[in-house]
Amino acid sequence: MSATINIGRTIARERRRKGVTQEELASHLSVSKAAVSKWELEQSLPDVSLLPRIAAYFSLTLDELFDWRDELSEAESAALYAEVYALAEQDPAAAHERLRALATAHYSDANLLLMLASLLTVWAAGMATPFAAPAERSGGARGLPSADALTDEALALLDRVLEVTADPSTLFLAQQQKATTLFQAGRHEEVAALLEPLVRRPDAGAATMLLISSYRRLGRDEDALELLQAERLRATNYVLSSLVQEVSMRDDPAFARKAAAAASAIFDALDMGAVNPWYPVTMGLEKAEALRRAGEKEEALDALAFAAHAAGSTEPQAPDPARSPFFDRMEKRADPGRAGSAWAEHKARQTDKAAELMRQAVAEQAASPAWRTFAGSDPRYLDICASIQR
DSSP states (O other): OEEEOOHHHHHHHHHHHHTOOHHHHHHHHTOOHHHHHHHHTTSSOOOGGGHHHHHHHTTOOHHHHHTOEEEOOHHHHHHHHHHHHHHHHHOHHHHHHHHHHHHHHTTTOHHHHHHHHHHHHHHHHTSSSTTSOOOOTTTOBTTBOOHHHHHHHHHHHHHHHHHHOOOHHHHHHHHHHHHHHHHHTTOHHHHHHHHHHHHSSOOSHHHHHHHHHHHHHTTOHHHHHHHHHHHHHHHHHHHHHHHHHHHHHOOOHHHHHHHHHHHHHHHHHTTGGGTOTTHHHHHHHHHHHHHHHTTOHHHHHHHHHHHHHHHHHOOOOOOOGGGSTTTGGGHHHHOGGGGOHHHHHHHHHHHHHHHHHHHHHHHHHHTSHHHHHHHTTOHHHHHHHHHHHO
């Protein structure tokens, strides 16, 4: 854990917010413009006798002026998240109390607050997993406050992250998590208002490829390869996810067939099983639903059987990009051990839980009233249900 004092950053932020120049602040304090510039660049600190005057000028307390931060390492943050996550499975109320204490103690640690906000969002969705059934929005569940209260807590932490961080990647993650939290709460207008400025921007592909070319000219081939693979992974995940979304939106069995075939070809060609082995189950279920709604029993049962087989044969395992030549430079990013053993153990438990819940989703869909009405007495449907139970 490292302690840092950010007087210069606070002065720069408050000066811009107040709309004054460095010269104006320097004149007020009877110092040179160069002195103010050095403070803001964190090349020097103001004389201690000036601190009360600076704080008064910006209507800050001395604590706020110092903006003292105790920043945890990645491993420390990950271990605390894993601790609270595991505690929630045993004692949700105690986990909530622990989370709030951590947020209070580390109220300027953007990375930890971002992780805690995501956990609050998960709890608002159900309990200790995002795949669980949503909690009552107003009544609370299993010792936790209501889903609405948890959502409000998450949004407050995310707004704090947006206030204290200047790191572009952290800002983006906070905005994305805020949108996720709002979406889960059904606040779709706010989601659209938040995301439209982020999504409707010029394509960054040209700049990315130019950066990759620059890396190559500089002999930084590993940096170039890592960036190429990161962009390929992002684009592939987007294509596969978009196909699932569109199949679920369109009552079009012809599109469902073509989309599933295209997804299968992309998934196999780029070895996506090393990154997301459960994708075939998701697409199989969506295709089965589309064909069921269209009344095409044989093909619907084919798709359901495929999803059941994929769910039963896929082993619970963490992403392992190293198994694919297309993503082998992503190995370090995907390794949970880089954030410490506690985080690695947490991710292993999550992987097992995700596998269990994915299989449960297949079983619930197959046994749903819609499917029983559609194919309840069909011997093949009964065989599929029996295989799922096994």
